[in-house]
Amino acid sequence: MEKQEWQGYVQKVASCDYPIPLNLINDYDDWKCRSNVGRMLMILKDIEGAMAVLATVKDVQPDMEDAPEFGLSEAEHKVLCLRDIAEIVWRLTGTGDAPIIYLNEAYRLCREYKKVFRSADRGAIWARRLELQRSCGAEDAALSEARAMLEAEKAVEGVNPYRFHALKFIAESMAEQGDYAKAALLLADAYKSFPVNEAAKTALAEAEAAADAKERYAMYHHCTTIQYQPWEKDNVTTxxxxxxxxxxxxxxxxxxxxxxxxxxxxxxxxxxxx
Incomplete structure (x- = not known):
């Protein structure tokens, strides 16, 4: 990437409505700066610029022992970059094979990294693969993978993003078929694996009390759009x-x-x- 092109991207990110401090974006030789710039360009909907910058990061090997007290670890930077590259490729091609390659690698890193993720829901990274399969007409394969995940995670008690997103995906499929009662039951079960606080308990109780199955499902599903508590202990301040x-x-x-x-x-x- 030419220096002038890079500086243009840095300036765009530094002067946007939500500017990032220059020390986090101006050093091209620091791949984490390129990660920050590329992902912010994605937020700013500069898809061409985001892809140009993120392409310089896709082959970086993160330090899987990196665990800073503040900010993102190298593993998180890489996972988020791969996630955004997958979304760009999906938007440009409308086919799932290439995006899923990037999401597979992101998911592998999510599983391999044993320290706290401050930035992302690891289960959502995995489940995005299923959503792309569904969009490409391979919903049966995605459902099989979701059920396999439930089997693999059945011994894990408490908060579990993989179990939650597997049940959520299956519930959405049931709702699309019009079986709202079963879909609502699946989401109720999913929330046994979701990090809840008092506000979440109140919202879930209201959903459970809804008499109409379709309304009950809709209320449960609305709760999935709200992050009541962080997925991983110590990752963000509530x-x-x-x-x-x-x-x-x-x-x-x-x-x-x-x-x-x-x-x-x-x-x-x-x-x-x-």
Whole structure:
């Protein structure tokens, strides 16, 4: 890529409505900068620019032991780049074979990386492959893969994005066939593997109480569009974490004032969510 072309992309990303700090995007020799630029160009709907930049990343081998305290790991950068390349290829070709190759590699990295993902739902990366198969007329194969995933993950208790997305995919297929009652039951089962908080419990209870099966399914499915809690522990700070941190810091400041000491303004989100 020519330097002038690269600088043009950097300028576009740095001056958009949601600019990224220059230190995260200006170094072409740092592939993670190229990852940031390419993915932001995708968000800005500059598909040609995104593909030009992301193509320089597709063969990079990430350090699978990289686990920074803040920001994305190399594995996450690579997974997100592969995901976006798959979407670009899908938009340009309308065929599933090539995009699925990239998603297969992204899924492999998701499984191989044993540390926390701060950025993405690993189950959604896997399930996107099924959605493309369905769009290409291979829904039966996708359903078989979803059922195989359920079998493979049946011993895993608690939050499990792969089990959740497998059940969600099968439920959507049932709904397309008009079997809303079964689809709703499948989504209710799926939420046993979903990270829920009090707001989610309330929404799910309302869905369960709906008398009409189609409405019940629609309410359950609407809940799938809301990320009530992070998929993986410690990956993002929730609004509840912020509230608790504010309360804790307020109590600390008041105690310091009462003791005639200078209050400490510092707080750590990380200490709250570990």
């Amino acid at each position: 609004l509840e974490d912020v509230r608790r941190l504010q309360e804790r810091n307020f109590a600390r400041r008041e105690a310091a004032k009462a003791a005639g000491e200078k209050p400490d303004e510092k707080g750590s989100f990380q200490s709250l969510i570990k």
